[in-house]
Amino acid sequence: MTQKGEEIFESRNIARRYLLGQFAIDFLPVLQLDYLANVFGSSSNARYFKMVGLFKLIRLFRISKIIQNLTVTEEFKAFLKIMQLTLYLFIYIHLVGCLWFYVVDWNDAWIPPLDFIDATTVLYDEDGKKILYQYAMSFYHAVLMLGGNELGPITPAENLFAAVAMVAAAIIQAQIFGEMAVLLIIINRDSTAFQEKMDTANTAMANINLSPELQNTVRDYFLFT
DSSP, X not given: OOTTSOOOOOHHHHHHHHHTTTHHHHHGXXXXXXXXXXXXXXXXXXXXXXXXXXXXXGGGGGHHHHHHHOOSOHHHHHHHHHHHHHHHHHHHHHHHHHHHHHHHTTTSOOOOGGGTTTTOOSTTOOOGGGHHHHHHHHHHHHHXXXXXXXXXXXXXXXXXXXXXXXXXXXXXXXXXXXXXXXXXXXXXXXXXHHHHHHHHHHHHHHHTTOOHHHHHHHHHHHHHO
């Protein structure tokens, strides 16, 4: 599909457009760069090559076009967009949590606020069983940064990352929750309009003194239709 809305059927043009566009984004995450780094003797930096896989997240931006092209009601599209925004929010928290762990893992100096009392932490233990604990702690503190809570960063890199993450969180919260409010209005639009009709009907029936039985019949008709 071109920018003018013309559909393309020629395989050569489709292939050329893909190679010049999304091919690099789709191809780089497929390469196991961390495995290649281990093979060629750079095992100490192999884990950082895994960050190339972040390019896969760019594919998520195609969800908007998919939702836009669906042949469903506007209310259902609004519901899907809310789910999309919720997914984006969780992805942001996941990324901030992972990046925060990479930053504090450089010198193992940062201690989670809940461990201040003991002045020690097991966050940096190189135990395979600790991975889930490390991720849970990082995810939790990413949520705290989303709300602007103090984490007690120590090094300049930790302070800088926490400041940037909090500023980004404020912008993202305003964007996501603002859009969610608009989408909820769209979802509840029919319900609001129906309630306005019911209020008008109730007022009119009260003004002309209809019997309670007839008023209930009219309300049932509105509910049925």
